[in-house]
Amino acid sequence: MSDAAHADVPVLERVPGQERAIAFLRQAVARPHHAYLLAGPEGGGKTQGARAFAAALLCRDGGCGECRDCRLALAEKHPNQSVVEPEGRDIHVETVRSEVWQPAYRTAPEPGRKVFVIREADRLNPAAADVLLKVLEEPPADAVIMLLSARPDELPETVLSRCHVVSFLPLSEPFIVETLVGEGADRMRAAVAARLSGGNLGRARRLATTEEGMAFREVAREALSLAATGPAGGLTAADRVLVAADTYKKELAGSLQDELAPFLDERGRAEDAYRAAIRRIEERHKRQVRRAERDYVDRVLLAASALLRDRVVAGIGGERELLLNPDVPVADADVREVPDATAGLAACEEARAALADDVNLNTRLVLEQAFLRLAPRAA
Numbered sequence: 028m029s030d031a032a033h034a035d036v037p038v039l040e041r042v043p044g045q046e047r048a049i050a051f052l053r054q055a056v057a058r059p060h061h062a063y064l065l066a067g068p069e070g071g072g073k074t075q076g077a078r079a080f081a082a083a084l085l086c087r088d089g090g091c092g093e094c095r096d097c098r099l100a101l102a103e104k105h106p107n108q109s110v111v112e113p114e115g116r117d118i119h120v121e122t123v124r125s126e127v128w129q130p131a132y133r134t135a136p137e138p139g140r141k142v143f144v145i146r147e148a149d150r151l152n153p154a155a156a157d158v159l160l161k162v163l164e165e166p167p168a169d170a171v172i173m174l175l176s177a178r179p180d181e182l183p184e185t186v187l188s189r190c191h192v193v194s195f196l197p198l199s200e201p202f203i204v205e206t207l208v209g210e211g212a213d214r215m216r217a218a219v220a221a222r223l224s225g226g227n228l229g230r231a232r233r234l235a236t237t238e239e240g241m242a243f244r245e246v247a248r249e250a251l252s253l254a255a256t257g258p259a260g261g262l263t264a265a266d267r268v269l270v271a272a273d274t275y276k277k278e279l280a281g282s283l284q285d286e287l288a289p290f291l292d293e294r295g296r297a298e299d300a301y302r303a304a305i306r307r308i309e310e311r312h313k314r315q316v317r318r319a320e321r322d323y324v325d326r327v328l329l330a331a332s333a334l335l336r337d338r339v340v341a342g343i344g345g346e347r348e349l350l351l352n353p354d355v356p357v358a359d360a361d362v363r364e365v366p367d368a369t370a371g372l373a374a375c376e377e378a379r380a381a382l383a384d385d386v387n388l389n390t391r392l393v394l395e396q397a398f399l400r401l402a403p404r405a406a
């Protein structure tokens with residue numbers, strides 16, 4: 028125990044590219060403070076760091092990375108772990124009350140600490156931040172709260188001042204490529220994924236290793252090629268994207284049972300101790316399903332933007348090095364035929380911004396408008 032502060036924490040060592048942040052968290056495992064702010068750009072490893080730190084706090088061996096506690100914590104399914112994220116634009120006060128404030132002062136479902144993770148904490152609305160502040164002011168001895176944020180200066184000073192700040196730095200493109208290759212990804216695909224991900228390792232990994240990753244770009248290419256045929260094609264393109272989004276949403280909805288499996292007995296019934304954990308997973312799942320169409324459409328529009336941007340770069344004689352999709356020939360029919368790639372790029376980015384800003388907008392109308400702007404004008 029005397030060496031605890033210097034002990035290895037295997038589960039933390041697996042978080043790549045953030046040596047200083049991880050060294051800090053490793054020191055903190057033995058005697059954690061009650062609140063941490065993991066600050067740094069999206070995709071730099073904050074989420075993975077938070078999961079690993081949660082595992083280290085919940086594991087009986089201080090973060091072995093292998094046991095049931097570690098596995099559940101890494102999957103964010105440990106009964107003693109609660110994860111809060113924005114719903115729409117904000118994190119609402121009811122969410123913080125029911126998923127942080129109340130469970131913080133209750134007995135944990137399983138022996139050991141309670142861990143609370145608040146993602147995109149800068150989106151706490153003022154009422155939600157007030158409730159969180161109460162917990163931070165009178166922290167239960169067995170609770171550890173982690174706030175994650177890419178915009179820490181937007182957090183209320185009162186909240187900020189009660190957290191230990193752990194800084195995560197942006198990851199470089201070569202680092203991402205080497206990490207993915209080290210995990211077994213094909214080098215060319217890793218290079219494309221690193222470029223498309225904008226320094227976001229999680230996104231790069233999905234792009235490099237899953238069918239779903241590149242599927243977004245395929246949907247975007249098809250939509251661009253349809254839109255290039257004229258206004259009718261633009262409307263069909265919007266429809267295709269929404270059909271694909273609907274399939275994605277249904278698959279996501281169907282995945283709930285898999286998530287709940289660790290908490291059910293052999294007859295598929297919930298064990299008593301896990302009722303609260305199951306309810307939290309169900310709530311989070313519901314929110315993800317509700318957001319699924321928006322998330323999907325955003326990723327397709329982002330892929331379309333990247334393809335159009337390459338067309339703009341090629342059009343001004345830019346070097347191949349600058350392309351976001353070095354594996355897609357820029358003379359590709361789908362992209363070539365969009366008459367004005369610069370305007371098309373703007374249309375895609377405006378659609379993304381509109382959908383991110385207003386949860387009440389009709390996704391179909393926004394998509395149709397964007398794809399109609401890509402279509403050549405009727406003669």
Ligand SMILES: [Zn+2]
Nearest residue numbers: 086091094097
């Ligand atoms: Zn463990």
